[in-house]
Amino acid sequence: MLEIRNLHVTVDGKEILKGIDLDVAAGEVHAIMGPNGSGKSTLSYVLAGREGYEVTEGSILFNGQDLREMGVDERAAAGIFLAFQYPLEIPGVTTMTFLKTALNAQRKARGEEELDAVRFLKLVREKAKPLNVNDEMLKRALNVGYSGGEKKRAEVLQMSLLEPSLAVLDETDSGLDIDALKTVAEGVNAMRSPERSMIVITHYQRLLDYIVPDVVHVLSGGRIVKTGGKELALELEKSGYAAYGADAA
Amino acid sequence: MNEVMTEKAAQNFIDAYESARTVLPGADGWLARRRAAAIEAFAGAGLPHRRLEEWKYTDLRQTLDKAGFAPAPEHKGAVVLPETASASAFSALDRHVLVFVNGRYRADLSKAARLPKGVELRGLADVLTEQWAKDLLERRFDEARQAEQVVDLNTALMSDGMCLRIRKGVKLDKPVHLLFFAADDGASHTRNLVLLEEGAEGTILESHVGEAASFADIVTDVVLGNGARLDHVKLQDESANAVHLATLRGEVGAEARLSSFTLTLGCGVSRGQSFIRFAGEGAEAQVNGAYALRATQHADQFCVVDHAVPRCASNTVFKGVLDGQSEGVFQGKVIVRPDAQKTDGRQMTQALLLSRDAAMNAKPELEIYADDVQCAHGSTVGELSKDALFYLRSRGIPEAEARRLLVLAFLDDVIALAPHEEAREILRGLVSGWFEEASI
Ligand SMILES: Nc1ncnc2c1ncn2[C@@H]1O[C@H](COP(=O)(O)OP(=O)(O)OP(=O)(O)O)[C@@H](O)[C@H]1O
Numbered sequence: 001m002l003e004i005r006n007l008h009v010t011v012d013g014k015e016i017l018k019g020i021d022l023d024v025a026a027g028e029v030h031a032i033m034g035p036n037g038s039g040k041s042t043l044s045y046v047l048a049g050r051e052g053y054e055v056t057e058g059s060i061l062f063n064g065q066d067l068r069e070m071g072v073d074e075r076a077a078a079g080i081f082l083a084f085q086y087p088l089e090i091p092g093v094t095t096m097t098f099l100k101t102a103l104n105a106q107r108k109a110r111g112e113e114e115l116d117a118v119r120f121l122k123l124v125r126e127k128a129k130p131l132n133v134n135d136e137m138l139k140r141a142l143n144v145g146y147s148g149g150e151k152k153r154a155e156v157l158q159m160s161l162l163e164p165s166l167a168v169l170d171e172t173d174s175g176l177d178i179d180a181l182k183t184v185a186e187g188v189n190a191m192r193s194p195e196r197s198m199i200v201i202t203h204y205q206r207l208l209d210y211i212v213p214d215v216v217h218v219l220s221g222g223r224i225v226k227t228g229g230k231e232l233a234l235e236l237e238k239s240g241y242a243a244y245g246a247d248a249a
Numbered sequence: 250m251n252e253v254m255t256e257k258a259a260q261n262f263i264d265a266y267e268s269a270r271t272v273l274p275g276a277d278g279w280l281a282r283r284r285a286a287a288i289e290a291f292a293g294a295g296l297p298h299r300r301l302e303e304w305k306y307t308d309l310r311q312t313l314d315k316a317g318f319a320p321a322p323e324h325k326g327a328v329v330l331p332e333t334a335s336a337s338a339f340s341a342l343d344r345h346v347l348v349f350v351n352g353r354y355r356a357d358l359s360k361a362a363r364l365p366k367g368v369e370l371r372g373l374a375d376v377l378t379e380q381w382a383k384d385l386l387e388r389r390f391d392e393a394r395q396a397e398q399v400v401d402l403n404t405a406l407m408s409d410g411m412c413l414r415i416r417k418g419v420k421l422d423k424p425v426h427l428l429f430f431a432a433d434d435g436a437s438h439t440r441n442l443v444l445l446e447e448g449a450e451g452t453i454l455e456s457h458v459g460e461a462a463s464f465a466d467i468v469t470d471v472v473l474g475n476g477a478r479l480d481h482v483k484l485q486d487e488s489a490n491a492v493h494l495a496t497l498r499g500e501v502g503a504e505a506r507l508s509s510f511t512l513t514l515g516c517g518v519s520r521g522q523s524f525i526r527f528a529g530e531g532a533e534a535q536v537n538g539a540y541a542l543r544a545t546q547h548a549d550q551f552c553v554v555d556h557a558v559p560r561c562a563s564n565t566v567f568k569g570v571l572d573g574q575s576e577g578v579f580q581g582k583v584i585v586r587p588d589a590q591k592t593d594g595r596q597m598t599q600a601l602l603l604s605r606d607a608a609m610n611a612k613p614e615l616e617i618y619a620d621d622v623q624c625a626h627g628s629t630v631g632e633l634s635k636d637a638l639f640y641l642r643s644r645g646i647p648e649a650e651a652r653r654l655l656v657l658a659f660l661d662d663v664i665a666l667a668p669h670e671e672a673r674e675i676l677r678g679l680v681s682g683w684f685e686e687a688s689i
């Protein structure tokens with residue numbers, strides 16, 4: 001599904017990613033852990049196509065297609081979804097309008113029929129319920145005045161509605177209380193399927209108790225310095241990153 | 250040589266007065282003398298130009314000299330409105346409608362029968378013999394006389410207008426819609442008179458449309474008695490070759506409320522000026538607007554609110570979106586007189602630049618002579634947030650659609666200040682449509 005080769009990325013003239021190799025097969029869940037500032041969010045932004053993140057070397061293939069040639073919204077329509085570490089507040093655009101516009105734009109881009117208001121409302125309520133997102137929240141401006149945890153649940157709602165084939169979750173667990181963490185993890189797990197891959201960025205082993213990964217990577221100083229199974233996360237929890245040669249970048 | 254050129258448009262108006270004065274409404278009475286005095290004063294002052302502080306960013310003299318408008322002809326025949334959303338705006342609402350073509354009232358196209366008792370709604374020529382109309386026409390609205398030149402021109406040449414009087418305690422049953430259609434090129438001069446007596450209530454919707462190279466000069470004088478309430482929603486969407494000059498003068502009585510909103514989409518050059526004066530305590534004025542401009546459009550909003558008495562509240566918000574090489578202007582002033590304690594006066598202007606070549610000039614001012622007041626003013630100019638665009642696009646929303654959503658979001662809170670709920674939705678639709686045109 002995703003093949004990253006020797007990826008070097010520069011932001012504002014500063015090299016942040018210094019040769020990443022990463023293969024994520026269909027149906028797999030990969031966790032990426034690593035110290036603050038190691039480049040985890042940078043990697044997620046590069047996948048989503050954010051402006052200002054310049055690929056200076058290497059390649060990213062998504063289902064065999066060169067991602068660099070695709071615009072931000074094209075990537076989304078092709079099935080890439082990023083749950084933001086810091087979701088943006090958009091005053092004046094209600095969450096409901098936003099979700100409907102996004103879903104229908106993707107459907108249109110894929111040549112599918114757009115959903116009318118009634119069918120959309122039914123679908124969004126069905127997806128929102130298990131995430132404890134109520135109608136009142138949906139009617140408010142997108143993320144405006146949402147608590148930290150509400151923002152994260154709204155991100156997962158977007159994912160569940162848009163049904164991407166590759167979901168990148170950037171610290172979706174941070175800021176969640178214990179119950180919300182379970183709710184969100186259940187939401188994510190419900191989406192696991194042989195056709196869908198996930199990259200879960202987190203600082204906490206606790207999340208990985210709920211969303212059990214197939215592979216765990218340690219990203220440090222812009223490189224993947226260690227790759228292992230789910231037990232790697234447990235080791236990291238005990239010993240920290242120092243043992244993996246992870247000095248701060 | 251320059252001097253001669255700059256007087257051209259003013260001379261055209263003076264000539265137009267000379268040739269029309271015997272046929273203009275009220276030619277045989279007191280108004281003829283008023284008109285003569287007005288044209289004399291106008292001839293002395295000429296058209297406003299940029300050396301005047303209030304006209305710093307809009308050179309009306311130069312604009313009109315260049316355009317060289319002749320008087321618009323009287324249009325008698327059938328009328329075909331353009332097939333635009335603006336031309337049919339408000340038409341789905343239950344309303345009384347007065348149609349003006351080239352500035353003249355067309356009773357045959359209007360529908361304003363069965364008015365409630367206590368409501369009078371007529372063309373200007375029909376009310377000139379009445380004392381209330383005379384009082385309004387002779388009233389001194391803005392003590393600073395900032396609108397004087399423009400109002401003199403209008404007084405001299407006004408050929409028609411809407412006159413609405415609502416008697417004490419009477420509520421207008423449905424909105425009055427004034428549809429101004431510029432069918433042919435040329436200048437028209439319109440005077441609207443609105444008198445709401447004590448406790449009266451009414452809503453006026455106003456739309457200005459047309460594809461002609463027209464110059465609309467409109468003065469609307471409003472007097473609200475104690476406790477009266479006027480809601481006013483105006484849409485201006487005339488052609489890129491048109492010039493629009495609208496002056497609203499309002500006197501607001503004790504506990505009364507004036508709420509006016511203007512959406513500006515059209516015209517090459519437009520200027521909307523409001524002069525509001527509180528005449529009694531506890532009154533409120535809302536003077537707000539939104540605009541969306543492209544190409545070389547220029548729109549100027551000028552607003553003075555005079556807190557002459559205590560305990561009144563005023564709020565002015567203008568927000569605009571500027572694309573192409575368009576130019577927006579906001580000049581505003583809140584005056585708080587020495588006795589006007591407990592004043593709450595606010596002015597805010599915000600612009601969103603969609604292109605590097607667009608520009609905004611903003612100058613909100615406070616002039617405060619009382620100490621126990623709450624006043625604020627501010628102005629911001631910004632661009633669409635790249636982060637917000639990225640966020641929307643990362644969900645699959647194409648860039649043009651993402652921009653449209655963000656622009657609508659930017660204007661949404663000011664449109665929310667428009668007083669009539671259904672009209673508000675219509676304005677939202679028009680702004681949304683404006684953006685679709687832009688992306689073609
Ligand atoms: N615009 C920029 N200019 C220069 N450096 C930047 C810029 N944006 C990010 N960086 C740097 O890139 C590095 C990686 O940042 P990134 O956000 O990817 O880290 P992270 O691994 O997600 O950290 P955290 O765990 O704190 O979320 C940091 O050192 C950061 O300061």
Ligand SMILES: [Mg+2]
Pocket residue numbers: 040041042085170
């Ligand atoms: Mg991060």
